[in-house]
Amino acid sequence: MSKSNDSEKARQALSRIVDLFKTGDVPKALAVATIPPQAGIPSSKWSWSNRLLQFMADTSDARGFRQWQEADRKVNKGAKCFHILGPKIRKITETDDNGQESDKVFVAGFFTIPVFRAEDTDGKPLPYEPTTPPPLTDVADKLGLSVSYQTFAGSYYGYYQGNSKKIVLASHEARVFFHELAHAAHHRIEGNLKGGQVPSQEIIAELSAAVLAQLYCPESNLGFSYEYIESYAKKSKKTVERACLAVINTVGKVLDEILGYQRESKGSQAA
Ligand SMILES: [Zn+2]
Known part of the structure; x- marks a missing residue:
């Protein structure tokens, strides 16, 4: 040079x-x-x-x-x-x-x-990567999402970036992954999501993640989820119940979207 x-x-x-x-x-x-x-x-x-x-x-x-x-x-x-x-x-x-x-x-x-x-390397797992990927990782693959891990966890545990179709996680908790996966599925359904932490979008993602956690890792603790939803309900001046009710149909659609892909991949594995 x-x-x-x-x-x-x-x-x-x-x-x-x-x-x-x-x-x-x-x-x-x-x-x-x-x-x-x-x-x-x-x-x-x-x-x-x-x-x-x-x-x-x-x-x-x-x-x-x-x-x-x-x-x-x-x-x-x-x-x-x-x-x-x-x-x-x-x-x-x-x-x-x-x-x-x-x-x-x-x-x-x-x-x-x-x-x-x-992110541009392959080989031996990095010390901050989980030894086994979280459940539903195959759904992320199907949706064309990249899932990567970062070492820092400043103000967030993970994020989803719609335009580059990527999920970045700073936690090994499956529910953090589920939350970001739910944002991605919601994005597919709505066509577009607002940038930043929009209360309704956050409640949709967190409620969906709570359901997925019940299905795939029932031993995980639900406390975090409630506080998270409560903080966003307060921002939109609603009780937790009303804030959840307002988005429950969308949560259903998000879960259908994710679990639909899951069923599909199970089917193809059996075939
Ligand atoms: Zn979120």
């Missing part, structure tokens, strides 16, 4: 950080970047600016090509790297008026380091 090419990449990486400040996305990015990541993940030791670059690449675990090899994972063909910055340390020896020599160390610039997202 030529020198000028490298400094151009460093300049681009720096300007991406500056852009983040311009667009006002810094608070969110910093919140994610400050959460203590899991031990044993190289980026947990990265500088703040590199963790911001990682945040912008939409991953919580990026590593160099060799680091992935050492973790028994392979970078997928065609995967694109992004660049983080390493400081170019220079040392100069200065002589003061008394003839005393002293070494001065300073950052003379940056070099770039190419890294790849965990």
